[in-house]
Amino acid sequence: MTSVIPTRKRPLLGWNITDGAAVSRYDLVQTLRVPELMFFSIVQPIMFVLLFAYVFGGAIPIPGAGEPSESSSEIYRNYLMPGIFGQTVAFAAAASTVGMAEAMSTGLIDRFRSLPMANGAVLIGRTFADATRQILVLAVLSLTGLLVGWRITGGFWNAVLAYLLLLLFAYTVSWIGASIGLVMPNVETASTAGLVWLFPVTFISNAFVPLSSLPTFLQAVAAFNPVSTVVLSARELFGNPTGIQPDYWPLQNPILYTIISCAVLIAVFSTISIRKYSKTTSR
């Protein structure tokens, strides 16, 4: 045991990024080993597209949207798709919650914490992998949308920006999800608790209905909900109908508000969760 083990030099971006990338890579390998999980996480949003487009579609008018020649269900489908995108990436948080709870229950956390790796790497890697998986989900979802009549009319680069904002939002909610996963007593609780908060958060927004249809106090809540602004940003950038916006600052500056709120949420939840992580042991 006298041999000297070589170590790598400190990388340019710091160990948090390098170690995070390593965790992320193996996390994505893990995804390939459980294709069933990926399959069902794609099936669910596709079901939502079909249900909303064909069941609710005709019943939800979007005031001030679309051409007079279009039927209300045609208008709704174009209105709906960015909403589904927003909701789907928000639900990425649940995977992070379960993922962290799972790592805690197996003793893997103890091993990671006993390694000389960067403190934030496990969380950085996990959230990055969870957001990365959403690229595939968004791709499949976009194809489904195109099949039911959704169209991108806002130009190529705007569409790219829309997808990037959705991924930024996915990354943000993954941090929230991971933070929840760290304080859950077991995987079973995590898989329920990881979902419940997402329903009010995604439904009290403009994802499926125009904000003007909500009671006034909910309108205010929904206007400041980042789900609303990321969805509104996507609608504007994809060139989809947006409806008439109530008079709130976030809704007038949806892209800016989305970026700011994501930055704040990432800062807050990464600080909380990394601090929690550095004190945690497996259960």
Added chain:
Amino acid sequence: MTQAAVIAEGLVKEFGSVKALNGIDLTVERGQVVGLLGPNGAGKTTAVRILSTLLTPTAGRAMIAGYDVVKQPEQVRKAIGLTGQAAAVNEYLTGRENLMMFGALYHLPKTYVKERTDYLLESFELTEAANRPAKTYSGGMRRRLDLASSLIAQPSILFLDEPTTGLDPRSRLGMWDVINDLVANGTTVLLTTQYLEEADQLAQQIVVIDHGLVIAKGTAEELKDQIGGDRIEISIVDPSRVNEAVDAIRAVASGEPLVEELKISAPVSGGSTVLVEAVRALDSQGVEVSDLVLRRPTLDDVFLHLTGHVAEEDKPAEKPKRGRSRS
């Protein structure tokens, strides 16, 4: 450096109102194997978690390889390997991927990690299963992979928290071989166990803890001596020959014989040669014997003697409800 590999002084750990450790002192010299022996809830896991930087002590201090666990966790982590009670591998990844991942996270160069991974897979008999997800491994294989993972950076100090809990007897023996090999190569090992036999087999020094306190320490032999060493026990056939028998035993014993009907026992020193002497003495007195044994106290006797209760052996490894275990 001549400093001991592990030094703990007055370690106290409180979880709310519960005191898991009550002031533990512990020293493990370089290259030594120390067994931390105690029943469930004695504080074994808490101690290991403090020494491996996972928990911070409420009071006291600990130095690992000369580094303070609270102030220099980074250096401590570079020097140690930890194998906990639960198999700490990613089940969906293959054995090889697990080892490669942990190697990368130790900040070791890729070529080194590759060689080391091949070497560990080979020496832990996992080469054939190397490219299968760990999920498909048997309990023993999983433990071996777990242990291999903690050896990827050739740590000079290894913490093994109940390394054989939940293993079948064959896998347990295999694990003992692996640990003995490591020790032969100079690795310092601190292992916890609730199996008395295991501590006896593997550890040169045994530290017995109960309720967060060290209640005894020494070699297995020293601990056995604490409760009076070996005893000779005979059973005679003819009740009328008791006196002759007692005389014969007294001649070879180191203390006064104890008589219980046909059974006579006495403390002895000198190991099995005493048996030969006893047989000769009894024979010369013409005493017929139906049974004659030299009984050495087991660590079970020691444990009972020290704690007033039997070590709880066959309980499954404790699973605390929340993140704070107190074993």
